[in-house]
Structure formats: structure tokens, C-alpha cells
Amino acid sequence: MLTALTGVFGDRGDAVSVAGRAASYEDLLGAAGAVAADLAEWGPVPAFAVTATATLETVAAVVGGLLAGVPCVPVPPDAGPVERSHILRDSGARLLEVDFARRAPAPGAVASVADDPALILYTSGTTGVPKGVVLSRAAIVADLDALAGAWQWGPQDLLVHGLPLFHVHGLVLGVLGALRTGSRLLHTGRPTPEAYAQAARAGGSLFFGVPTVWSRIAAVPEAATALSGARLLVSGSAALPTPAFRDLERLTGHRVVERYGMTETLITISGRAGGQVAPGTVGTALDGIATRVVAEAGAEIGELQVKGPTLFSGYLGRPDATAAAYTGDGWFRTGDIAALDGEGVHRIVGRASTDMIKSGGYRIGAGEVENALLDHPRVREAAVVGVPDTDLGERIVAFVVADGVSGGELTDFVAARLSVHKRPREVRFIEAVPRNAMGKPQKRLLLEGEERHRT
Ligand code: MCA
Ligand code: AMP
Numbered sequence: 001m002l003t004a005l006t007g008v009f010g011d012r013g014d015a016v017s018v019a020g021r022a023a024s025y026e027d028l029l030g031a032a033g034a035v036a037a038d039l040a041e042w043g044p045v046p047a048f049a050v051t052a053t054a055t056l057e058t059v060a061a062v063v064g065g066l067l068a069g070v071p072c073v074p075v076p077p078d079a080g081p082v083e084r085s086h087i088l089r090d091s092g093a094r095l096l097e098v099d100f101a102r103r104a105p106a107p108g109a110v111a112s113v114a115d116d117p118a119l120i121l122y123t124s125g126t127t128g129v130p131k132g133v134v135l136s137r138a139a140i141v142a143d144l145d146a147l148a149g150a151w152q153w154g155p156q157d158l159l160v161h162g163l164p165l166f167h168v169h170g171l172v173l174g175v176l177g178a179l180r181t182g183s184r185l186l187h188t189g190r191p192t193p194e195a196y197a198q199a200a201r202a203g204g205s206l207f208f209g210v211p212t213v214w215s216r217i218a219a220v221p222e223a224a225t226a227l228s229g230a231r232l233l234v235s236g237s238a239a240l241p242t243p244a245f246r247d248l249e250r251l252t253g254h255r256v257v258e259r260y261g262m263t264e265t266l267i268t269i270s271g272r273a274g275g276q277v278a279p280g281t282v283g284t285a286l287d288g289i290a291t292r293v294v295a296e297a298g299a300e301i302g303e304l305q306v307k308g309p310t311l312f313s314g315y316l317g318r319p320d321a322t323a324a325a326y327t328g329d330g331w332f333r334t335g336d337i338a339a340l341d342g343e344g345v346h347r348i349v350g351r352a353s354t355d356m357i358k359s360g361g362y363r364i365g366a367g368e369v370e371n372a373l374l375d376h377p378r379v380r381e382a383a384v385v386g387v388p389d390t391d392l393g394e395r396i397v398a399f400v401v402a403d404g405v406s407g408g409e410l411t412d413f414v415a416a417r418l419s420v421h422k423r424p425r426e427v428r429f430i431e432a433v434p435r436n437a438m439g440k441p442q443k444r445l446l447l448e449g450e451e452r453h454r455t
Contacts, residue, residue, distance in 0.1 A: 001066060001118075001141055002179040005029050005106075009155045009182035016178070018056045019189030023100075028060060030103035035064020037104040038096060047120055049073040049093035052166035054189055057098040059165070059175055062119070064098075066137070067106050071117040073132070074166035080417040082372065086129050087122050091316060114138035120316055121167065123263040124365030126355035132316030133263045140172055142309040143266035144180040146286040147173065151232055151257070152273045153206060155182035160204035162191030162213075168263050169237050169361065174208055192216070193223035205231040210361025212392055214256060215244040224251035232273050234259060237361035238393045239348060245279040258282045260348060263363070264325065265332055266310040269346050284344040286310075292331065293340045301349055304338035305331035354443050357386035359394050362421045366443075369422055372414045373398055378405040381433045383441045384424065398424035399446050401432060 004015070005025050014022040023031075039048060050061035052074035065072035073093040075084060088095065118137045122130040147153060159178045163170030165187075178185035186204060188195035191213040197220075200207070207230055209217070214235050217224050224247070227233065233248065233256045240258055249255050259270035260282035269291065271283035285291045288308050295302030311332055314322035326332055335356065339347045351358075355366040366384040373382035381401035386394030400410065407427030415423035434442040 001137055002063060002176070004155075004179045004182045005032075005063070012184070014184065014186075016056070016059060016185045018059060018185075018187040019054050021056050023056055027100075028056070028063060029106055031056070031060035031098070031100045032063035032067055033104040033106040034102040035061055035096065035098060036068035036107050039064065039068040039070045040107065042094065045070060045092075045094050047071040047073050047091050047093040047117075048096045049075050049088055049091065050096055050098065051075050051077050052164070052171070053077045054162070054165055054170075054187060056100050060100055061096060061098045062165075062171065062175065063179070066118060069116060071120050071134070073120045073122070074171060076164070076166045076419045078420045080415070080419065082375075082417040083130070083419055083422075087132075090122075090129075091120055091132055093120075114141070115313070117313060119172070121171075121263050123167075124356070124363050124368055125321070126353050126365050127367030128365070128371070129368060130365070131318055131321060134313040134316050135172070135266070136313050139266060139310050139312065140176060141180070142288060143172070143286075144177050146288060146310070147177065147259075147267060147270065148181045150259075150270045150272050150283075150286055151206065151234065153177070153181045153183060157181070157183035157206045157231065158186060158199075158202075158204050159183045159206045159208070160186045160188065160196065160199040161208035162188035162195055163208065163210065163361075167237075167362075168261065168266060169208065169210065172266065193220040197223035197226035200226040200230055207233045209233075209235055210237040211235055211240045211244065212238075212360045214240060214248060215391060218244045218247035218251065221251055224248060227252045227254070230254065232257060236260065236267070238358045240279070241390075241393075242279045255279075260336075260346065262334060264312045265306050265308075265334065266312075268306045268308065268310060278345070281345050281347050283346065285346075291340070291346065293338050293346075294327075301337050301339045303352060304334045304336045304346070304348070306334060307331050354385060354447070357384075357394050357396055359386065359389070359396055359425075360392045360421060364396060364422050368418065369396060369398065369414060369424065372417050372422075373400060373410060373424075375417065376402070376405065376410060376413050378402045379410070383433045383443055383446060385443050385447055387426075387447070389425075392425075395425040396423070397426045397428060399428050399430050399433065401430060 255277040257271035261267035369384040379402040389395035
């Protein structure tokens with residue numbers, strides 16, 4: 001699966017560079033071999049976990065898991081105790097410490113089959129605690145090969161990004177994609193405009209970012225212009241605002257290609273290198289993927305549903321939730337509202353539920369943040385929503401009924417229990433959460449006066 005590590009593309013000292021430290025494929029394979037040897041010594045475990053900092057250690061851990069045939073659970077490094085213990089308990093994963101200086105020969109081919117789980121990624125639902133999304137080796141390979149075709153991505157490329165290594169975007173596309181296609185990888189540590197510009201000057205050809213990253217680059221013209229020598233700029237994880245698209249086109253000469261996906265489906269739809277790219281559209285279905293938009297009679301927009309070899313194997317230990325994610329005739333329900341034109345080009349126009357928030361490209365379930373707030377002794381009621389934000393796409397706003405506590409204290413409380421990016425950026429104190437006759441919160445009333453994002 002990791003073609004680059006088999007020597008077919010040759011090797012060089014800076015094949016993989018993460019946050020300022022570089023390694024050759026041989027170094028990486030040796031460090032991953034040591035991880036695989038540790039896992040073999042443990043004996044059978046359902047999975048192993050790694051604190052997924054943006055480091056070579058995380059890359060070695062993930063590769064080592066693939067070599068050993070043991071699924072890896074990347075844990076967000078800033079996850080607070082509540083989120084971290086949920087992930088470890090739910091997955092049964094044992095935490096592994098990686099020392100990149102250690103080397104061991106890679107084990108011979110493990111008796112893994114394509115359907116074996118490779119990664120378990122935790123992602124938020126609308127309510128409750130995050131679920132483990134089980135991704136097989138076969139799904140990952142199918143997705144990376146389809147993307148390599150769509151983006152003409154190969155060993156001639158230097159891939160650049162600075163995304164977190166515990167989600168599909170940064171880890172599956174951003175690390176395993178480089179190791180599958182043989183493109184060199186330069187991970188910038190943080191996705192700042194200055195770091196992307198510097199990587200472009202160092203020969204970066206293919207750049208990945210979430211819309212927040214692209215908007216921030218567009219706001220720093222000297223950084224943006226440095227990207228004009230790149231081959232392809234790709235945006236995903238949330239909708240790229242048209243003003244950012246236009247600014248980047250003016251400054252870099254590139255029309256940013258958008259692609260669309262989910263943790264559960266991997267990337268299913270994308271623009272093509274050298275193809276037509278219109279702002280606000282995410283392109284056509286990748287090879288092997290089928291999509292449909294299920295609209296009410298007479299409507300042009302409806303729920304986007306997908307099928308294909310890149311789909312997940314299920315939510316870990318949650319057959320009920322897995323079944324509920326599919327239609328009776330076997331299509332995965334994305335929960336996104338989309339439009340499809342006669343050429344097969346998709347436009348994502350919003351989400352079916354107000355309880356799923358996308359902030360900085362991170363998916364955050366309102367229910368998880370509400371539960372964290374309700375754990376605070378001074379909070380009696382909480383309703384969390386996403387409000388349009390020019391930088392983050394949506395920002396998390398918490399409406400709370402509480403006294404004797406400040407907004408800043410509540411923000412810190414959530415940041416410490418969950419992950420920093422799940423913290424409300426704003427806390428508004430109210431008398432009562434508006435509810436319907438059934439007692440269900442009427443979040444749309446709280447949002448009145450706020451212009452909805454992605455309309
Ligand atoms: C601020 N900080 C705090 C607090 N307030 N820390 C603790 N308590 C507080 N109350 C600190 C943090 O520690 C951090 O410090 C700093 O503030 C910034 O925090 P953050 O909110 O993370 O930064 P940001 O600037 O708002 O981040 C923007 C970002 C980030 C870099 C674009 O949102 C990002 O990396 N997004 C990528 C998400 C992603 O990869 N999604 C893919 C999902 P310090 O600076 O020291 O760390 S996969 C997916 O969606 C599908 C498959 C797809 O289509 O790709
Ligand atoms: P996640 O599970 O974190 O992978 O988030 C998946 C969600 O991100 C999708 O259901 C969409 O709502 C959103 N998303 C991903 N890519 C795009 C895109 N290019 N445009 C709009 N929304 C996107």
C-alpha cells in the first residue's frame with residue numbers, strides 16, 4: 001500500500017519532512033519497523049493509539065501499524081481528559097510511545113487482507129460522544145489511487161501542507177497519499193501563510209489546505225504570490241468562500257481545485273487537474289464512486305448520497321449507527337445538501353442538521369460541546385450553534401443559562417475537557433433556551449438575525 005517505501009521511486013534524505021525534521025524513506029521504514037516490532041511483542045490487541053502530534057513520530061507510528069497489520073487510532077494531541085479517555089476506552093487501543101531514533105527491519109508481509117482495518121478515526125456526530133470510523137486498507141488505497149488520477153499526483157510532486165495528523169485530510173491524503181504516490185512530503189508544522197510561501201520557494205508543487213488556511217493566505221499577498229509556481233492548489237474539508245477563490249486566482253494565477261469528502265466516505269468528489277474549475281463547485285465523482293442527490297419533488301437540491309469502494313467499514317461497535325447512516329437501498333447518507341448539474345458537477349449548499357458545525361475545517365457536534373458545558377456546575381442549560389465567520393467558515397457560539405461564571409471560564413472549561421478547537425469562540429448568556437412543545441431546543445430561533453453560512 002505504501003509504494004514509496006518499496007524503493008520503486010528511489011530515495012532521498014528529505015523524502016518526508018515534518019515540522020522541520022527530514023527523513024529518507026529508509027529512515028522512515030526503519031523507525032516504522034521498530035513500531036511494528038513493538039506491536040508484535042504486545043501480542044494481539046484490537047488497536048493501538050498514538051498521540052498524533054505533527055511529527056515524524058506520528059508518521060512512523062501510522063506506517064508501523066500498517067506494516068504490522070494493527071489498526072492505528074490517532075488521538076488529537078490537545079484532547080482533554082474526557083475526549084482522550086473516551087477514545088481509548090471505546091477503541092480498546094493501547095497507547096504506544098514512538099522513538100524515531102530506533103530502527104528495526106520491517107516485518108515480512110503480514111497476513112493482512114484488504115478489508116482489514118487500517119485506521120480508526122474519531123469524529124463527531126450531532127449528539128453525544130464521537131464515534132470511531134473504521135477505515136480499511138482497501139478503502140484508503142481506492143481513494144488515494146482515484147485522487148492520484150484526478151490530480152495527476154505522482155513522484156514528480158512535492159506535497160505541502162500543515163494540517164493535523166489525526167483526520168483524513170492531513171493523515172490519509174496528506175501522509176499516506178504521499179507515500180502511495182511517491183511524492184515527497186513537506187509538512188509545515190502549522191499551516192501559516194508564511195510557512196506555505198516558504199515551502200513554495202523550496203519547490204512545493206501540490207498544496208493542500210482547509211478554507212481557513214486559504215483565506216488567510218489570500219489575506220497576505222506576498223505569501224500568496226509565492227505560490228504562483230506551484231502546480232496545483234487543493235481545498236477541502238469545508239466550503240471555500242468565493243472571495244478567497246477570486247483573490248487567490250488574482251494573486252497566484254491558480255484556480256483552486258475543490259474536493260469533497262467525509263471521514264466515513266473518504267474523498268468522493270473532486271475537480272480535476274487541468275479540468276474546468278468553477279468557484280463554489282466541488283467537481284465530479286471520482287473514478288469508482290457513484291453519487292445521487294435525493295430531492296423532494298420539484299426541488300433541485302437535496303441530500304447527497306454516495307456509494308463506492310472508499311466507504312468506511314462501519315462505526316466501531318455501533319452497528320445501529322452504521323445501519324442508520326445508509327438508505328434502505330444501500331447508499332450512504334452524507335447529511336450534506338447538494339445540487340448536481342447536467343455535467344455531473346456538484347455544489348454543496350449546506351448541511352441538513354444545524355447540530356453539525358464545521359469550524360476551521362474541523363467537524364464538531366453541537367451535542368458534545370453542550371454536554372461538556374452541562375458538566376460545569378454553574379450551567380443549567382446550553383445550546384450550541386455554528387454562526388457564519390469569515391475566517392473559520394463557522395464559529396462555535398454557546399448560548400447558556402448560567403450564573404456566577406464568565407464566558408471565558410466556560411470557554412476554557414470546554415477547551416480543557418475536549419479539544420481546543422471545540423471551544424466556543426463566543427458565549428452568550430440567555431434566560432432560557434427556546435423549546436418547542438416537545439421540549440426540543442429551537443436553535444433556529446437563537447440563530448435569527450445571524451446570516452446562515454453557505455446559503
Ligand atoms: C486559544 N488557545 C487555547 C484557548 N484559546 N488553548 C486552550 N484554551 C483556550 N481557551 C490556543 C490553542 O492552544 C492554540 O495554540 C491556539 O490558541 C490556536 O488554536 P486553534 O483554535 O486551533 O487555531 P486556529 O488559528 O483557529 O486554527 C485554524 C486552523 C485549524 C489552523 C485552520 O482550524 C486547523 O488546523 N484546521 C484543520 C482541520 C482539519 O484538518 N480538518 C479535516 C477534517 P497553539 O498555537 O500554541 O497551538 S477531515 C475532513 O473534513 C474531510 C475528510 C475532508 O473533506 O477533508
Ligand atoms: P469530516 O467528517 O470532518 O470529514 O467532515 C465532513 C464534512 O465536511 C462533509 O460532510 C461536508 O459537510 C464538509 N466538507 C468537506 N469538504 C467540503 C467541501 N469541499 N465543500 C463543502 N463542504 C465540505
